[in-house]
Amino acid sequence: QKEVEQNSGPLSVPEGAIASLNCTYSDRGSQSFFWYRQYSGKSPELIMFIYSNGDKEDGRFTAQLNKASQYVSLLIRDSQPSDSATYLCAVNQINAGGTSYGKLTFGQGTILTVHP
Amino acid sequence: ETGVTQTPRHLVMGMTNKKSLKCEQHLGHNAMYWYKQSAKKPLELMFVYSLEERVENNSVPSRFSPECPNSSHLFLHLHTLQPEDSALYLCASSQDRVRLVHTTDTQYFGPGTRLTVL
Numbered sequence: 599q600k601e602v603e604q605n606s607g608p609l610s611v612p613e614g615a616i617a618s619l620n621c622t623y624s625d626r627g628s629q630s631f632f633w634y635r636q637y638s639g640k641s642p643e644l645i646m647f648i649y650s651n652g653d654k655e656d657g658r659f660t661a662q663l664n665k666a667s668q669y670v671s672l673l674i675r676d677s678q679p680s681d682s683a684t685y686l687c688a689v690n691q692i693n694a695g696g697t698s699y700g701k702l703t704f705g706q707g708t709i710l711t712v713h714p
Numbered sequence: 715e716t717g718v719t720q721t722p723r724h725l726v727m728g729m730t731n732k733k734s735l736k737c738e739q740h741l742g743h744n745a746m747y748w749y750k751q752s753a754k755k756p757l758e759l760m761f762v763y764s765l766e767e768r769v770e771n772n773s774v775p776s777r778f779s780p781e782c783p784n785s786s787h788l789f790l791h792l793h794t795l796q797p798e799d800s801a802l803y804l805c806a807s808s809q810d811r812v813r814l815v816h817t818t819d820t821q822y823f824g825p826g827t828r829l830t831v832l
Contacts, residue, residue, distance in 0.1 A: 602756070632820070641804055641823040642757070643716070686757065690819070701770060702821060704757040 601625060602689050604705035611712055617674040619708050621687030624668070631663060631670045632688040632702065642686055645672070677712040684709050717741040718824035720805050726830045727795065735790040735827050737805030744810050746788040747821065748780060751802040763788060764810070795831045802826045 601624045611617045619633075630649045634642035648654045648661040648670065660673040670689075674681055684707040691701040717740045727733050739746060748760040762770035763782040777799075779791040788805055806821040 630819070634823075641716075641826045644820055644822070647820060688757075701759060701762065703759075706754075706756045 602705040608709040619672040623689045628689045630690040634686040716822040720824040732793040737788040739807040743807040747806040749804040
């Protein structure tokens with residue numbers, strides 16, 4: 599079983615619509631969750647992180663976390679063609695001592711295409 | 715520009731060659747990481763260094779040899795690689811390594827080195 603799962607897509611939405619990206623994870627002890635955006639041929643860049651249940655908003659982006667369901671999502675409002683990229687979900691790993699070594703497990707990524 | 719640079723950006727090497735990848739961070743961070751990104755696969759963590767000490771070796775073959783001479787520089791020495799080692803190699807850094815639960819530790823990535831092994 600994959601530790602962090604994402605639908606690889608591609609997810610295609612029209613310009614101006616809401617894009618919804620989903621991620622599930624298997625380690626119940628995980629505490630920090632990250633969304634990275636990666637354009638083709640480029641390195642990942644951080645969009646948001648979240649560690650409390652509920653919603654966290656930053657501009658057009660909203661991250662949602664539900665630890666009971668082990669589910670984290672990213673909503674992109676008013677999607678633009680420039681949002682077309684692969685979106686990576688990352689979850690921190692907890693070692694046996696209960697600390698996080700800054701070790702992230704990444705999902706495979708969801709390819710998002712926003713068409714005019 | 716994230717403050718993390720990598721050289722070279724592209725590298726083609728034969729299986730008998732020896733080469734090195736270089737990473738430098740200008741963020742004052744204490745932890746540095748090497749990742750491998752292959753097509754259709756998730757990012758794979760290879761090595762973690764904190765304050766120049768290797769704290770994680772994620773079952774990486776010995777043909778990959780990391781070196782961290784100081785907290786700003788990280789190298790990945792390559793020798794006798796295989797064609798399946800062709801991938802994008804990403805370096806990242808973060809403020810610190812060990813964090814208690816409930817805190818976050820954002821990693822910032824360099825642009826990567828696209829490696830092709832013939």
